[in-house]
Amino acid sequence: MSPVHVKAVVIGGSAGSVEALTTLLSVLPEQYGIPVIAVVHLPPDSKSLLADILQPHCKLIVQEIEDKTPLLPGHVYLAPPDYHVLPESHNVLSLSAEEEVLFSRPSIDVLFETAADSFDGKVVGVVMTGANEDGARGLKKIIDAGGLGLIQDPATAYAPMMPRAAEAACPTAKLMTLSQIGEFLTHEVSSCR
Amino acid sequence: MTNTSEDMEISLLLEAIHRNYHYDFRGYAMASVRRRLKLARDRFGFRSYSQLQDHVLHDAAGLNAVLSFLTVQVSEMFRDPAYFRAVREKVIPHLRTYPSLKVWIAGCSSGEELYSFVIMFREEGLEDKTLFYATDISADALKKAELGVYDLSRIAQFSENYQKAGGKTSLSDYYTAGYGAVTFDKSLRRRVVFSDHSLATDAVFAEMQMISCRNVLIYFERDLQNRAIGLFSESLNRKGFLGLGAKESLRFTKHSDDFADFSKDERIYQKTGGA
Structure with missing residues (x-):
């Protein structure tokens, strides 16, 4: 199978996803050529320590997003609490404080749908563990736009509702364990920047 | 429709709003504008941004409705x-x-x-x-x-x-x-x-x-x-x-x-x- 060429990897998760993200990111190599953008649902008033928690387990540079942060390979960009993340087609990340979507801000759907638009479908979406249905619509949009959808196998997820919803919305998406997703992103996906 | 032609329609719409009504969204971050206009387009049941543009240009109420989509009004007291x-x-x-x-x-x-x-x-x-x-x-x-x-x-x-x-x-x-x-x-x-x-x-x-x-x-x-x-x-x-x-x-x-x-x-x- 020839590698899929994309401009970014977008990842979303909710309940149990800090651990899940740690597992997944620990697989990616230091010279990983594709920018990774992740939304993890956290309480809105939390001063986000997620980057500090993840960094020791990840060979890439992990940072929280500020408005208009440039997208670079070798980096993992985390959504700040209480803001949506919207990638722009010229490879910067905008933030938005507009309404919650499915009671969530940041919203996985907003990240995925915007990434599908801005990168013209050249994107991989990953839905991980979670106890709501955020991400399903966005993943479908990515696949409809020509991108690739990966879902954490619900049987292996801390909270299976989110991956199940994504699976129902996207029957063609691949189900994998977190380390398989990490391996897939490493070997089967490459940058088209 | 490809993103390029959709983006062209969006930029024509923003140009039209500016020329006619002097509201200038042309320098706004595109990802959010695209998303907000898509919400507006779907709300009105239009298939394209050109239809939305027609509505905006010939109906002041249409303009106000689109403006309410484009201007994000979410805040709280003593936020942060x-x-x-x-x-x-x-x-x-x-x-x-x-x-x-x-x-x-x-x-x-x-x-x-x-x-x-x-x-x-x-x-x-x-x-x-x-x-x-x-x-x-x-x-x-x-x-x-x-x-x-x-x-x-x-x-x-x-x-x-x-x-x-x-x-x-x-x-x-x-x-x-x-x-x-x-x-x-x-x-x-x-x-x-x-x-x-x-x-x-x-x-x-x-x-x-x-x-x-x-x-x-x-x-x-x-x-x-x-x-x-x-x-x-x-x-x-x-x-x-x-x-x-x-x-x-x-x-x-x-x-x-x-x-x-x-x-x-x-x-x-x-x-x-x-x-």
Whole structure:
């Protein structure tokens, strides 16, 4: 199978996803050529320590997003609490404080749908563990736009509702364990920047 | 339809809105504009942005509806309490030294941040010598700001923020409740000038000692951000203060040299050069 060429990897998760993200990111190599953008649902008033928690387990540079942060390979960009993340087609990340979507801000759907638009479908979406249905619509949009959808196998997820919803919305998406997703992103996906 | 032709239709729509109505969204961050216009298009049941453009150009009500999609009006009182605490504890001691003050709430939306400022200035004894300018491009938002009426369901959050921000009494001292809503006391508007003002097209209108513009610049692309910050720099007197949103900064902007960090974590800057 020839590698899929994309401009970014977008990842979303909710309940149990800090651990899940740690597992997944620990697989990616230091010279990983594709920018990774992740939304993890956290309480809105939390001063986000997620980057500090993840960094020791990840060979890439992990940072929280500020408005208009440039997208670079070798980096993992985390959504700040209480803001949506919207990638722009010229490879910067905008933030938005507009309404919650499915009671969530940041919203996985907003990240995925915007990434599908801005990168013209050249994107991989990953839905991980979670106890709501955020991400399903966005993943479908990515696949409809020509991108690739990966879902954490619900049987292996801390909270299976989110991956199940994504699976129902996207029957063609691949189900994998977190380390398989990490391996897939490493070997089967490459940058088209 | 491909994104390119869709983006072309969007830019034609924005051009049309600008040419006809002088609202300039052309420098706004595209990802959000695209998303908001898609919501508007789907709400009206149009298949394309060209249809939406036709509606906007031939119907003022259509324009207003689209504007309400394009102007994001989500805010809360004392949002990010640490910011307001820093204004109260670090900025206000400097502001006290002025005989009179002008404070600009740029992009005031429906007024939540404005009332937060007025309440804080009243509690610190500065209200009577301060003139507050509350500006926005949205007439609807300004109307809401002037009314000062908010849904009762939001008050618990506002009150919690107020306490965390160092509020000196109880937020309920400033409003009356009834019929599922609260109305903020009209005396809070005594020192406020509400005005239609666009950071994209209008100029500076007064010399300020403090400007608070939070979660407005995130909707702008870099050039428009530079324009807005240029206005702020021009408007502030030397040592005047600029407060931005928690995830906004002057880094990478053209005017970053005009300012120094004053309270870094809270994104409060102080103007260094100039008049």
